[in-house]
Amino acid sequence: xxxxxxxxxxxxxxxxxxxxxxxxxxxxxxxxxxxxxxxxxxxxxxxxxxxxxxxxxxxxxxxxxxxxxxxxxxxxxxxxxxxxxxxxxxxxxxxxxxxxxxxxxxxxxxxxxxxxxxxxxxxxxxxxxxxxxxxxxxxxxxxxxxxxxxxxxxxxxxxxxxxxxxxxxxxxxxxxxxxxxxxxxxxxxxxxxxxxxxxxxxxxxxxxxxxxxxxxxxxxxxxxxxxxxxxxxxxxxxxxxxxxxxxxxxxxxxxxxx
Amino acid sequence: xxxxxxxxxxxxxxxxxxxxxxxxxxxxxxxxxxxxxxxxxxxxxxxxxxxxxxxxxxxxxxxxxxxxxxxxxxxxxxxxxxxxxxxxxxxxxxxxxxxxxxxxxxxxxxxxxxxxxxxxxxxxxxxxxxxxxxxxxxxxxxxxxxxxxxxxxxxxxxxxxxxxxxxxxxxxxxxxxxxxxxxxxxxxxxxxxxxxxxxxxxxxxxxxxxxxxxxxxxxxxxxxxxxxxxxxxxxxxxxxxxxxxxxxxxxxxxxxxx
Numbered sequence: 001x002x003x004x005x006x007x008x009x010x011x012x013x014x015x016x017x018x019x020x021x022x023x024x025x026x027x028x029x030x031x032x033x034x035x036x037x038x039x040x041x042x043x044x045x046x047x048x049x050x051x052x053x054x055x056x057x058x059x060x061x062x063x064x065x066x067x068x069x070x071x072x073x074x075x076x077x078x079x080x081x082x083x084x085x086x087x088x089x090x091x092x093x094x095x096x097x098x099x100x101x102x103x104x105x106x107x108x109x110x111x112x113x114x115x116x117x118x119x120x121x122x123x124x125x126x127x128x129x130x131x132x133x134x135x136x137x138x139x140x141x142x143x144x145x146x147x148x149x150x151x152x153x154x155x156x157x158x159x160x161x162x163x164x165x166x167x168x169x170x171x172x173x174x175x176x177x178x179x180x181x182x183x184x185x186x187x188x189x190x191x192x193x194x195x196x197x198x199x200x201x202x203x204x205x206x207x208x209x210x211x212x213x214x215x216x217x218x219x220x221x222x223x224x225x226x227x228x229x230x231x232x233x234x235x236x237x238x239x240x241x242x243x244x245x246x247x248x249x250x251x252x253x254x255x256x257x258x
Numbered sequence: 259x260x261x262x263x264x265x266x267x268x269x270x271x272x273x274x275x276x277x278x279x280x281x282x283x284x285x286x287x288x289x290x291x292x293x294x295x296x297x298x299x300x301x302x303x304x305x306x307x308x309x310x311x312x313x314x315x316x317x318x319x320x321x322x323x324x325x326x327x328x329x330x331x332x333x334x335x336x337x338x339x340x341x342x343x344x345x346x347x348x349x350x351x352x353x354x355x356x357x358x359x360x361x362x363x364x365x366x367x368x369x370x371x372x373x374x375x376x377x378x379x380x381x382x383x384x385x386x387x388x389x390x391x392x393x394x395x396x397x398x399x400x401x402x403x404x405x406x407x408x409x410x411x412x413x414x415x416x417x418x419x420x421x422x423x424x425x426x427x428x429x430x431x432x433x434x435x436x437x438x439x440x441x442x443x444x445x446x447x448x449x450x451x452x453x454x455x456x457x458x459x460x461x462x463x464x465x466x467x468x469x470x471x472x473x474x475x476x477x478x479x480x481x482x483x484x485x486x487x488x489x490x491x492x493x494x495x496x497x498x499x500x501x502x503x504x505x506x507x508x509x510x511x512x513x514x515x516x
Contacts, residue, residue, distance in 0.1 A: 042496075125383065133504050138494030159501075166496045200515070233511065236396030238300075238424045242507070243417075246391050249504040250511045253491065257458070 005050055005075040013050065013083045013095060019150050026098045028152040029083065032090040033061060038162030045097035046070050052080040052091040070094075085154035098152055099164070104173045104181045107141075112208045114139045114255065115187070117178060119224055120147035120215035121244065127151065128159025129245040130213065135163040137256040143171040143178060147215070179227045182210045189228040190255070191220045192247045196230025199254050209255055213248050263308055263333040271308065271341045271353060277408050284356045286410040287341065290348040291319060296420030303355035304328050310338040310349040328352075343412035356410055357422070362431045362439045365399075370466045372397045372513065373445070375436060377482055378405035378473035379502065385409065386417025387503040388471065393421040395514040401429040401436060405473065437485045440468045447486040448513070449478045450505045454488025457512050467513055471506050 005013075015021040016029050027047065030039060033055075039046060040061075049065055050073045051058070065072055075083070080091045116139050121127045127149055134142060144151055157164060173181075182189050190202075191212035212228055214220035220228070233242060233250050242250075263271075273279040274287050285305065288297060291313075297304060298319075307323055308331045309316070323330055333341070338349045374397050379385045385407055392400060402409055415422060431439075440447050448460075449470035470486055472478035478486070491500060491508050500508075 129501050129504065132497060132501055135497040136491075136493040136500050136504075138496075161497070161499075161501075163497060233394075235394040238396075239390060239393040239419070239421060241419075242394050243387050243390055243419075243503075245501075245504065246387065246394075246507040249500070249507045253508045 002072040002074050005073040005079065009073070010075060010079045010082055013093065016095075017085050017154055019153070022098065022150070022152050028096055028098055028157065029154070030094050030096055030157055031084060031086070031092070033058060033092055035157075035162055036061060036092065036094045037064075039094060039096055039165050040064050040068065042162070042165035044099075044165050047095040047097065048073055050075050050080075050083065050093045050095070052077045054080075054091045058092070085158070099167070099170055101144075101170050101172045104143075104171055104177055107169055107171065107181075112206065113141055114207050115141040115143060115182070115210040116248075116252070117143040117145070117210055117212040117224070118148050119145050119212050119221055120218065121213065122147075122149055123216055124149045124153040124155035125159045126216065126243070126245045127153075128156040128161070128163070130248045131156070131160040131163035131167065133245070133249045133252055135166040137252050139252060139256070140166060140168040141171065142167050142169065143173065145175065145221075146172065147221075175221065175223050179224070190231050190251070191224055191228040192244070192251050193220060193225070193230035193232055194241060196232040198234050199231050199251060200234075202231060202254070204255055204257065211248075211251060211255060213244055216244055260330040260332050263331040263337065267331070268333060268337045268340055271351065274353075275343055275412055277411070280356065280408070280410050286354055286356055286415065287412070288352050288354055288415055289342060289344070289350070291316060291350055293415075293420055294319060294350065294352045295322075297352060297354055297423050298322050298326065300420070300423035302357075302423050305353040305355065306331055308333050308338075308341065308351045308353070310335045312338075312349045316350070343416070357425070357428055359402075359428050359430045362401075362429055362435055365427055365429065365439075370464065371399055372465050373399040373401060373440070373468040374506075374510070375401040375403070375468055375470040375482070376406050377403050377470050377479055378476065379471065380405075380407055381474055382407045382411040382413035383417045384474065384501070384503045385411075386414040386419070386421070388506045389414070389418045389421035389425065391503070391507045391510055393424040395510050397510060397514070398424060398426040399429065400425050400427070401431065403433065403479075404430065433479065433481050437482070448489050448509070449482055449486040450502070450509050451478060451483070451488035451490055452499060454490040456492050457489050457509060458492075460489060460512070462513055462515065469506075469509060469513060471502055474502055
């Protein structure tokens with residue numbers, strides 16, 4: 001039988017639903033067996049796994065955790081609900097160390113890989129979905145501007161479906177330094193916009209591209225707009241705009257063809 | 259000064275957050291000026307508009323409502339919060355008649371337009387986002403299977419961003435009848451799947467196509483799988499799947515090129 005989680009520990013895990021505590025401790029909580037497997041398989045630093053007695057058959061997870069010396073703790077169903085960010089808790093959690101947020105000066109070898117720049121994405125679900133799409137298409141360098149929702153927001157982690165563990169570089173830097181980095185490295189800089197060149201007209205030659213995705217209501221910030229080639233997905237007129245995660249999917253799919 | 263909303267009316271509007279009451283009265287509530295304008299501009303049947311005194315400048319909306327003889331009612335901020343489906347109410351609402359859900363036998367003239375078939379989409383946000391994408395690309399015929407979340411779910415309406423008012427035909431029918439309809443009308447039937455032909459290999463000749471989008475975890479149902487050409491969006495391997503709304507965007511963008 002595994003050790004029962006103390007009330008203090010329940011409180012601590014529950015506190016990590018708040019950004020300030022995630023920032024303070026540099027840790028976050030994930031929920032559900034699928035996400036825990038994904039973190040285990042992608043060499044994340046897992047501090048502990050917590051489960052309620054409702055979780056019965058998890059021998060595979062138990063074995064894997066024991067191989068990696070990850071402590072397992074039991075908690076009550078009620079405590080599970082306190083730890084959970086959702087109405088119906090999945091009754092199993094892992095406490096995980098956040099990955100380091102880098103600056104562009106830390107990125108020495110980027111092997112001419114694509115970069116995605118999230119410029120003020122405010123909806124956590126959108127951010128998670130975009131990360132999932134990035135991972136699907138093999139875009140593992142993500143730049144997040146200061147105006148974005150936090151990447152470890154529980155909703156972002158949930159909709160990311162494990163993408164957080166695939167990203168090679170999570171980067172945060174000033175807008176000027178971002179543009180300078182890509183110009184210095186001879187990257188093409190595109191931004192998804194409501195005007196600009198139709199995407200079908202683009203000729204993509206290599207993987208040296210960076211794509212800027214803007215805020216849900218304000219779009220791309222002025223500085224990025226001036227310093228990028230705006231690309232556009234042609235619509236039929238009745239709808240004012242596409243959701244940013246949808247625009248992201250279409251553009252990343254298009255740019256990833258090479 | 260407009261008439262104050264009675265407590266009974268507040269209760270009624272609030273009850274429409276529940277599916278059973280939406281079904282019973284065939285009405286739903288939308289929230290926010292933007293969505294209300296969208297409904298006004300698309301000839302929806304608007305029973306009343308309700309706003310709290312926090313809403314000050316809405317002369318344009320007031321004028322448009324008066325032209326269309328739509329009654330305006332005041333409510334308290336507290337009542338506004340009772341009516342709202344969100345934590346932070348936008349303090350302005352419209353009560354709207356649901357559009358009729360048709361059967362395929364009602365669809366006489368479809369002018370060889372594309373159809374989107376939602377096969378058990380369970381997340382209301384996904385459904386709304388897909389409808390928004392459909393509207394962007396001019397796909398106005400939507401078939402919804404019985405396993406789907408309700409199209410007038412408040413979250414679906416919210417993420418649809420007005421797409422509900424652009425759809426020409428909302429259709430509900432048996433899976434067998436759906437396939438028969440498209441076969442009889444010589445449509446190409448595609449389904450977005452994790453296997454099948456890469457989408458880039460498809461040659462699209464005309465707008466006579468129907469696209470099936472499956473449930474978030476179970477995918478396309480067996481009967482549809484057997485009776486459609488499965489198409490696939492090539493990924494890089496780390497991520498198990500794309501979100502269905504993202505797959506929808508990529509495939510609809512691709513099929514809409516003609």
